[in-house]
Amino acid sequence: MFDFRKYRAFEPIRLTDRTWPDQVITQAPGWCSVDLRDGNQALINPMDVAKKTRMFQLLVKLGFKEIEVGFPAASQPDFDFVRALIDNDLIPDDVSVQILTQAREELIARSFDALKGVKKAVVHVYNSTSTVQREQVFGKDREGIKAIAVQGARWVREYAELNPETEWAFQYSPESFTGTEMDYAVEVCNAVIQEWQPETGRRVILNLPATVEMSTPNIYADQIEYFCRSVNHRDQVEISLHTHNDRGCGVAAAELGVMAGADRIEGTLLGNGERTGNMDIVTMGMNLYSQGIDPELDFSDIQEIIEVVEYCTELPVSARHPWAGELVYTAFSGSHQDAIRKSMQYHEKHQLPHWQVAYLPIDPRDIGRDYEAVVRINSQSGKGGVALILERDHNISLPKWMHSEVSQVVQKATESSGAEITSQEIKAIFEQYFVTCNPQWMLEGYDVRTGQSKVAGEFRIPAIKPALYGEGHGIVEAFVNALEKRFGIEIRVTHLDESALSATTDAQAQACIALDVAGHRYCSVTTGEDTSAAVLQGVLTAFARSQLAQQIAA
Secondary structure (H helix, E strand, C coil): CCCHHHCCCCCCCCCCCCCHHHCCCCCCCEEEECHHHHHHHCCCCCCCHHHHHHHHHHHHHHCCCEEEEECCCCCHHHHHHHHHHHHCCCCCCCCEEEEEEECCHHHHHHHHHHCCCCCEEEEEEEEECCHHHHHHHHCCCHHHHHHHHHHHHHHHHHHHHCCCCCEEEEEEEEECHHHCCHHHHHHHHHHHHHHHCHHHCCEEEEEEEECCCCCCHHHHHHHHHHHHHHCCCHHHEEEEEEEECCCCCHHHHHHHHHHCCCCEEEEEHHHCCCCCCECEHHHHHHHHHHCCCCCCCCCCCHHHHHHHHHHHHCCCCCCCCCCCCCCCCCECCHHHHHHHHHHHHHHHHHCCCCCCECCECCCHHHHCCCHHHCECECCCCCHHHHHHHHHHHHCCCCCHHHHHHHHHHHHHHHHHHCCCECHHHHHHHHHHHHHCCCHHHCCCEEEEEECCCCEEEEEEECCEEEEEEEEECCHHHHHHHHHHHHHCCCEEEEEEEEEECCCCCCCCEEEEEEEEECCEEEEEEEEECCHHHHHHHHHHHHHHCCHHHHHHHC
């Protein structure tokens, strides 16, 4: 049943002198949201007037100047919504609403009834022109389909002339443009242009939809460039694109189409639409933003956008949705976490003028996210991620050699639970394994005497009576010597890092210790009023984790 021979490749047009591959997008196209029409008709439960109003208000807030609000001739709810916008004066003066209608007079007349009294509007008329639709759906030849388009355009013009108080713009879509012979698509659109006469100053938009995405985006771009070269009055008409996502390339096709000469983009927030969805305006807009181009839409509160879209559409936004998804600024991989940590530190240290952080194409804060979600820890995470969590969330800065020690302990906990671990849980594990010390092993006090070449010290610990006595070239060596003499074992300090703490803490110094006790490694992190106190307690805390110390305490 799964037989590829059932299908044939899409036939590209011959455009050997294409120029679009050398073009670079330098400014945002005009945007038109179709969330309330194309997006709405794709919903399992279409929006009611309250939800449509909420969505409309969001679109206005984001900065859309053109919003397709429905198909008022097709349903009473759409008609009522358009009237509610107008009667309640909900349309800002700088926003044009757009309505869709088929090229039938009764539907066009009904559409103008719905728009009565509106200040600015785009009347969007369409009919399908593709080979398959002509032959299999309408049973008409080229001339018959073109006549439908021309007659529809004429009715639109005539009804607009009956309502001169409104600032009208006309839009025509040869539906299924990508499945239409390019010379014929140009022929039909030229006939519509002749009817609307953009040379008189009337705004005319030609919308070229990939109603079904049938080819790779480069072929669509070829079609757009061919059309832009061939259509009449190119400098007096706007070329608009309306791509769908059947092949998963709706955004790419729109971007290449802009490079090929298009002026305007229709799409929906987060890509809602029939089948696999419409062109995602959030994705395309943020793509521009990440390249230093103003998208002329405000996506600074991405969470509000998600909440409104999910409420109005009753559809969830994927956690991996580009730019907006819950997890897109989250790194689980250890190597990614380490790179993010180092890159962010480098960025801050060098005060780079432009954002250049590994694995983060934009600063999440720009769209209302924060760094709480940049790195999260599970069994796949690495040492860099754990270190970043401790430093970022808890102001615990560790030397590099300790990153692995802490990460191993955290990873064991996540492997045991099989789940993600929170920042607070990481801190609790860190304190349990490296900071907390049995009171019996807390240093009560010490006295040192410094000779010509050696330090002699007496060290008082509740778990060990009487006090320990040892000698060495420094206080740490003297303390280790005292432990070795008392227990007859070899003890070696393999790592010792001291650091001063900020003035905001009670302790003044931090010590990170790695201790080898009879061939076994134990680590600790301690703080104290001074460096000596912190280091001595660090040695003792590490020693207290040894089997010998636990036997003594028992």
